[in-house]
Amino acid sequence: MPTAMLPYACVLVLLGVRTPEATGTAGVSRLHWEPRCQKPLPNRAPITALLPPRLDGPWVSTGCEVRPGPEFLTRSYTFYPNRLFRAYQFYYRDPFCREPAHSLLIKGKVRLRRASWVTRGATEADYHLHKVGIVFHSRHALLDVTRSLNQTWAGRDCAQRLPPARAWLPGALYELLSTRAKRDCTEALGFTMHELSLVRMQRRLQLQPRAGPRLVEELYLGDIHTDQVERRHYRPTGYQPPLQSALHHARPCPACGLIARSDEHHPPVLPPQVALPLRLGGRWVSPGCEVRPAVLFLTRLFTFHGHNRSWEGYYRHFSDPACRRPTFTVYAAGHYTGATPSNKVLGGTELVFQVTRARVTPMDQVTTAMLNFSEPSSCGGPGAWSLGTERDVTATNGCLPLGIRLPHVEYELFKMERDPLGQSLLFIGQRPTDGSSPDTPEKRPTSYQAPLVLCDAVVEGGSGPPPHRPLRKPLRGGGPCPPVAPLPALPLALGLPFLKWL
Numbered sequence: 001m002p003t004a005m006l007p008y009a010c011v012l013v014l015l016g017v018r019t020p021e022a023t024g025t026a027g028v029s030r031l032h033w034e035p036r037c038q039k040p041l042p043n044r045a046p047i048t049a050l051l052p053p054r055l056d057g058p059w060v061s062t063g064c065e066v067r068p069g070p071e072f073l074t075r076s077y078t079f080y081p082n083r084l085f086r087a088y089q090f091y092y093r094d095p096f097c098r099e100p101a102h103s104l105l106i107k108g109k110v111r112l113r114r115a116s117w118v119t120r121g122a123t124e125a126d127y128h129l130h131k132v133g134i135v136f137h138s139r140h141a142l143l144d145v146t147r148s149l150n151q152t153w154a155g156r157d158c159a160q161r162l163p164p165a166r167a168w169l170p171g172a173l174y175e176l177l178s179t180r181a182k183r184d185c186t187e188a189l190g191f192t193m194h195e196l197s198l199v200r201m202q203r204r205l206q207l208q209p210r211a212g213p214r215l216v217e218e219l220y221l222g223d224i225h226t227d228q229v230e231r232r233h234y235r236p237t238g239y240q241p242p243l244q245s246a247l248h249h250a251r252p253c254p255a256c257g258l259i260a261r262s263d264e265h266h267p268p269v270l271p272p273q274v275a276l277p278l279r280l281g282g283r284w285v286s287p288g289c290e291v292r293p294a295v296l297f298l299t300r301l302f303t304f305h306g307h308n309r310s311w312e313g314y315y316r317h318f319s320d321p322a323c324r325r326p327t328f329t330v331y332a333a334g335h336y337t338g339a340t341p342s343n344k345v346l347g348g349t350e351l352v353f354q355v356t357r358a359r360v361t362p363m364d365q366v367t368t369a370m371l372n373f374s375e376p377s378s379c380g381g382p383g384a385w386s387l388g389t390e391r392d393v394t395a396t397n398g399c400l401p402l403g404i405r406l407p408h409v410e411y412e413l414f415k416m417e418r419d420p421l422g423q424s425l426l427f428i429g430q431r432p433t434d435g436s437s438p439d440t441p442e443k444r445p446t447s448y449q450a451p452l453v454l455c456d457a458v459v460e461g462g463s464g465p466p467p468h469r470p471l472r473k474p475l476r477g478g479g480p481c482p483p484v485a486p487l488p489a490l491p492l493a494l495g496l497p498f499l500k501w502l
Contacts, residue, residue, distance in 0.1 A: 046204070052112050052123055053201035055079035059219045059243035060259040062250070064097035064270055068226040068430065070345045070446040072097055074268055075243060076259050083109050090267040095347035100267040101141035105133040105173065110196050119198060119237050119295055121321030127196040132177035132186055135264045139165045148189065155188030171265050190228055198222035198236040206250050217245035223293055225433045226447070234433070238293035241450065252420040276416040278339060278349045280304035284426045284452035289323035293433050297321055300452065310335050326363035330404065333357045345446050348413045355408040360399055361390040374401045410437060411444040424454035
């Protein structure tokens with residue numbers, strides 16, 4: 001059975017969730033599997049990656065995106081058979097993409113090169129920009145960009161080419177880059193299109209209850225560095241949220257048509273959204289295999305217990321972009337405090353997470369051998385590691401070979417949304433691109449990782465933590481744990497804070 005078709009019960013098997021009968025001594029336990037996997041639910045079809053990618057056609061965001069900064073935007077890119085492309089980036093003042101600030105028109109040429117040697121499953125590409133223009137949709141937006149340009153000597157010359165606020169004209173296009181005029185103000189503005197240097201395209205079938213399956217095409221472009229100063233030099237090794245084909249996209253998608261019909265003079269204004277309160281209680285899972293910078297493939301499963309504000313998470317790492325070959329699993333647990341609305345990232349909630357306990361399970365021979373060569377006091381205490389055996393690493397303050405340090409504190413950013421189908425989504429702060437940890441308030445994330453899906457609710461009450469059993473009636477907006485891509489156990493939605501490379 002392809003792992004992308006595994007039901008949640010099978011996922012628990014992969015995750016190594018222990019039944020109450022699991023036993024162990026001296027911090028060592030042999031995993032006991034859950035009962036046999038039930039028949040998979042037909043709501044997730046296999047995914048096919050296209051190598052080389054076929055870029056031709058229009059691609060659009062499926063909703064409002066958040067980049068580090070924060071920046072709120074939507075994107076509409078069109079690639080032509082002659083390798084030329086035209087891209088629109090629409091920037092907004094609000095996290096719902098309803099108040100347009102300015103739009104960028106980007107034209108250039110892109111050439112696919114070869115399969116990436118760094119990020120498996122991706123294709124490397126070269127690009128060349130011919131023109132970048134900007135249209136301001138308010139005087140306030142013009143002032144913001146002018147103020148940003150005036151912060152550097154090079155930018156001041158570019159700022160002088162923009163009109164004063166009193167002379168602003170709606171719809172006027174101002175050139176930031178022109179190869180013909182040999183003018184380039186993009187560097188002063190901190191703008192790049194390095195996302196085009198890493199490309200992945202995949203297809204899947206969206207299974208619909210009252211109709212036949214629908215083809216969905218997704219285009220993953222390179223990630224954006226979390227430090228704006230580094231963006232000019234950074235070459236992506238991970239991805240942004242995917243664009244979907246304007247012709248073959250998931251339904252329903254209220255934003256897709258609006259974005260596809262927009263241009264630099266008419267930015268899309270997305271439908272209104274209701275801000276959801278942050279209610280973490282329940283079990284949240286990755287809807288598929290996740291790719292992080294520095295060549296990391298993983299899945300996550302988290303359970304939050306609202307009655308005592310505790311959490312536990314399973315993170316499973318893989319060696320392949322389909323998340324079929326596991327390397328090691330980490331279980332982490334602790335408590336969280338605070339729930340303050342963010343002043344910096346509107347719509348987000350600030351929390352502080354403490355990581356106090358961790359267990360590690362090597363899932364391949366290479367990782368097992370590496371752990372067996374570690375210092376006796378640096379990872380799990382004395383005794384040999386063996387394949388598939390879980391060991392507690394709390395007593396040794398973590399596991400240095402894997403970059404796990406305990407205890408650990410992280411300053412996090414959370415938000416909840418509901419997708420067009422009514423399914424609850426949980427967004428957790430994006431991990432720093434440089435592999436560091438948000439262990440101070442100043443390093444708190446300003447953007448998000450891929451969302452987690454509400455799998456089921458947690459029964460609250462009683463003296464102990466809620467049992468790890470799916471409820472018969474899931475919370476509204478949730479659903480039975482989906483047969484998502486292999487959902488092994490991996491670092492927290494927190495991004496496995498204490499793993500230095502996550």
